[in-house]
Amino acid sequence: MKKSFKSGYVGIFGLPNAGKSTLLNKIIDFDLSPVSKKPQMTRNRILGILNDSRYQIVFVDTPGFLDPKYKLQKHMSEEISKAARDCDAGIYVTDPVMPSQKDISTADSIAVPLILCVNKIDKLKNKGLLLPVIDEWRKTKEFAEIILISALRGDNTEKVVPSVLELLKPGPRYFDEDALTDRTDRFYSAEIIRESCYDLFRKEVPYSISVVVEDFKERYGGKKHYIKAVLYVERESQKAIVIGRNGQMIKKLGALSREKMKKYLERDVFLDLSVKLMKNWKDDSGKISRLGLNN
Ligand SMILES: Nc1nc2c(ncn2[C@@H]2O[C@H](COP(=O)(O)OP(=O)(O)OP(=O)(O)O)[C@@H](O)[C@H]2O)c(=O)[nH]1
Ligand SMILES: [Mg+2]
Structure with missing residues (x-):
């Protein structure tokens, strides 16, 4: 293996329904993680592995952050914490609107370097509306990069992997070259x-x-x-x-x-x-x- 081979675990975080699973599926080009119009679709961590001769990125899709009201949601929150602890970098997915306090505090609670993906930009007729949104995010946290995307349409999603690679260090291949996930x-x-x-x-x-x-x-x-x-x-x-x-x-x-x-x-x-x-x-x-x- 070449010395410059890069690898790492990259968590995909955000509030419920932000489009995390849609983004994972787009990046790995496969409908792996279930997607729904209704929030709280994802209940477990789901690994989606992106293989290349120069890198292996293990994306970890997580449930949306919420204040647990019952035991299942507590389990979902633990899944997020585990992913956040174990990853080398993260992607924070958010809606193209002014961030709520919950959104800001959630992003802030993640300790690894984060890329902010402002998603669903296809919904906006006037892209100028995004400027104050980005400004607000910039004021609250230092992101490695801010990318405006539509995970659904694939707008700018090709920019995500190169940005992630900037944050990863040389490392081993954790999974087989043809592995797509760890789940059965x-x-x-x-x-x-x-x-x-x-x-x-x-x-x-x-x-x-x-x-x-x-x-x-x-x-x-x-x-x-x-x-x-x-x-x-x-x-x-x-x-x-x-x-x-x-x-x-x-x-x-x-x-x-x-x-x-x-x-x-x-x-x-x-x-x-x-x-x-x-x-x-x-x-x-x-x-x-x-x-x-x-x-
Ligand atoms: N218009 C638009 N809709 C999107 C986009 N990305 C995701 N969606 C929709 O948003 C909804 C939620 O998407 P998911 O990928 O399930 O969101 P999630 O963040 O994984 O949600 P949880 O697993 O419940 O936390 C679905 O109806 C998606 O089709 C986008 O770029 N544009
Ligand atoms: Mg999901």
Whole structure:
């Protein structure tokens, strides 16, 4: 390996819904981390690895910062703290508006060198409105760089990696050259189902769902995957919503998830979904752990 080979862990931080996962997916050019219109999509740290002959950057997508109100959110906050502790540099993603006190204090709480990505600039008709926003951020914290981006459209996202590389030191390759993530296909299959739940269900329902893949097998010489997953809900009433009248909703959920899984796994998928009740799991550390959310 050449001496100048660079590597490092780079956390992607920000408030819920800022576009962190969208940015990660854009950088690694793969729909790895689930994205939703609704906040609090990401619950665990997700690694997205960018490989090149000159570097390996391990991006760490994190849940959005929030004040934890129940045990699951406490777990999400711990995921952020772990990522912040372990990374060499960070990207802070924010909306293209005047930063709130929460946004400022959150960015300030991260100790590693940070690049500020002001995201969603496609939403602004008048880019001049960004000048006071940038000024405000400059006053509050010293960033290694400020980049105005649209993670969704890919505007200026090509500037992110070169800026990150400026902050990284020579280092080893932590993962295989062809690795994209440290998580298994099994993990992502559960995430795809959860993402589809955010698409289909309203109000508190998607937040009350946890997905466990109980069986994940290759069939027909690897041509097809058999995936058996259970959706755990917190209340009996939610079970009825997820199943829907005559099983309509769970059928819809199965069809939507299966399409995304086929794309992700590049295989045909047989998906077996069921719904079970696990009372108030979101506020019970033991249950959160049994659901595999602590991994
Ligand atoms: N218009 C616009 N929308 C964006 C952009 N980037 C992300 N979004 C949208 O913002 C929403 C949230 O995106 P995510 O990537 O899930 O945000 P996140 O920060 O990972 O959210 P959490 O995981 O819940 O903290 C989705 O509907 C995205 O499509 C952007 O550049 N422009
Ligand atoms: Mg996310």
